[in-house]
Amino acid sequence: MAVWLVVLSLGSTGAHAAGTPGGEWVDNSLGLNVSSAILMAADTGQVLYEVNADAPRPPASMTKLMTEYIVLEEISNKRLSWDTVVTVSxxxxxxxxxxxQIYLAQxxxxxxxxxxxxxxxxxxxxxxxxLADHISGTEQKFVEKMNETAKEMGLTSAHFTSATGLLDTTVISARDMATLARNILTKHPEFLEYSKIQQYKFRERDEDPMINYNWMLESNSSIQNFKxxxxxxxxxMKTGYISKAGYTFTGTVMRDGVRYISVVMNTESMGARFTETAKLYNYAFSTFEEKVAVPAKSVVESVEKVKLKKGVKTTVPVVTDADVSFYVKKGAEPKIELTAKQIPGEDELVAPIEAGQKIGTVTYTYTDEEGKKTEQTVNLVAAEPVEKAGWFRLTFRSIGNFFSDLFNGILDLF
Incomplete structure (x- = not known):
């Protein structure tokens, strides 16, 4: 596979102020030579930096991330297995x-x-x-599945026309590409076991193995051509190139338990997509730290308990089911406020209640020093179970409520 040796000579990076055949570059504070880009915290989805991130652009082979996601979904739902044999169409x-390609024959x-x-x-x-044909019968049928999945994810800019990204009629924004990547990492972390493979011999008879196009992999640090x-x-995660897209890359990096997702679109060369991504990662690791505003299992002031009907108790205590955290600039004192809560009305919540059952939500808002607001919503769950009351208890509670209401009504007359 001499083609793998050829690509090594294409990684030089230069500087064209106007952009590339894939389009114009957009001015930005990090000096990225890109038409669009985004940096996102993988755990919360918080956007830490963006350049023209909502502009739909051809993603080239980054399109395959959606195909990879759907395959993982099929395996998760037991409609496929890793050992399933596919007959090439x-x-x-x-x-x-x-x-x-790997030169498959029918x-x-x-x-x-x-x-x-x-x-x-x-x-x-x-x-x-x-793989697309095996799942859906034809590539076009699979494309329909891709677009349905994109809609379910809320990817408003995404329009897929192929499973591969070869067609420049496929478009998606950097923001939606990062959201797709986050969905993969959240629902199918096993994806990384495959995306980090540095090389792989597809057939024993193949003269050379496939080499991962992601030269940024940490495992390349000892390889002369990529280090x-x-x-x-x-x-x-995935690279891409067609002329109208330029050189693209959706990447992810993890250090000290912190994972970031990045997308760069329309860089000028195979190597530039990695050097531009490195600028984003350097900015992330040197600038931000994670601040936990509300730890998991915390009682939220003003929402300590929620009323319920027909229980042995008339209220159920609630706590947060996960951390509320934000990425803030190092050394900054973040402004984080409780800005919204959603809990059932008095007659909506009915016993029995299980410990850990979702009761409602609370939303916190972080405002950075430039006034940009970032929201995070967390579930409120029952801190303890509440059993359904027996008829005897409910009867006497009703009688008690009747006389209480009667007494209060009499007082209101005076």
Whole structure:
């Protein structure tokens, strides 16, 4: 596979003030040579930096992240397994030769796992279409599934027209691409076991293994051709290139328990997409720290208890079910306020209640020094169980309430 040696010569980075054939670059405070970009905290989804992040652009092979997500969903839902054998369709075997592929022939049989690795590591278009065809019958039917999934995720800018990203009619914004990446990492962390594979021999007879297009992987730090791009903690996710997209990259990095997601769109070269991403990561690690505003299992002032009906008790204590945390600039005193709460009305919550049952939500808002607001909503859950009361207790409670209301009514007359 001499093609892998050719790509190594294409990684030089230069400087074009106007941009690239993929479009104009946008001025920004970090000096990124990109048309759009975003930096997001993986655990909370908080956006820490953005450049033109809502502009829909061709993502090229970053499109495959949606295909990879759907395959993982199919496996999670027991409709596929890693060992499922896929028979290569005519459509997959006839994939145009102008992109990455592993040269599948019609009728070839390979496991889902092997094809998935070919897609994740080598960005193989034919392997991608083989998986799409196996799941949906045709690539076009699979594309319909991609767009349905995008809608379910709330990706408002996304419009998929292929499973691979070869068509420049597929578009998505940097923000939505980061949201897709976050969904993958949250629901299917096993994805990283595949995205971080540095090289993989698809067939025993293959002369050379596939080499991961993600030169930024930490595992490349000892490889001569890639070590200038390797970055500590990088273990995913997906590169891409077509002329109208420029060189693109959705990446993720984790250090000391903190994970970030990044997207850069329309950089000028194979190497530049990693050097521009490194600027985002350097900014993240040097600038921000995570502040826990409200720890998990905390009692929220003014929402300590919620009224309920037909229980052995008339209220249930509630606590937060997770941390409320924000990424703030190091050394800053963050302004974090409780800005909204949603709890059931007096007659809406009915016993029995289980410990840990969701009762409502509270929303906190962080305002940074520039006035930008970031919200985080956390569930309120029952701190303890409340059993349903027996008829005897309920009867006497009703009688007591009757006389209490009667007495208060008499007092109101005076």
């Amino acid at each position: 005519e459509e997959a075997a006839s994939t145009p030769a102008d992109g990455s 009728g070839d049989q390979h496991t889902v796992k092997d094809l998935y690795i070919a897609m994740a590591v080598g960005s193989a278009n034919d392997a991608t279409i083989a 200038q791009y390797a970055y500590q903690g990088v273990d995913g």
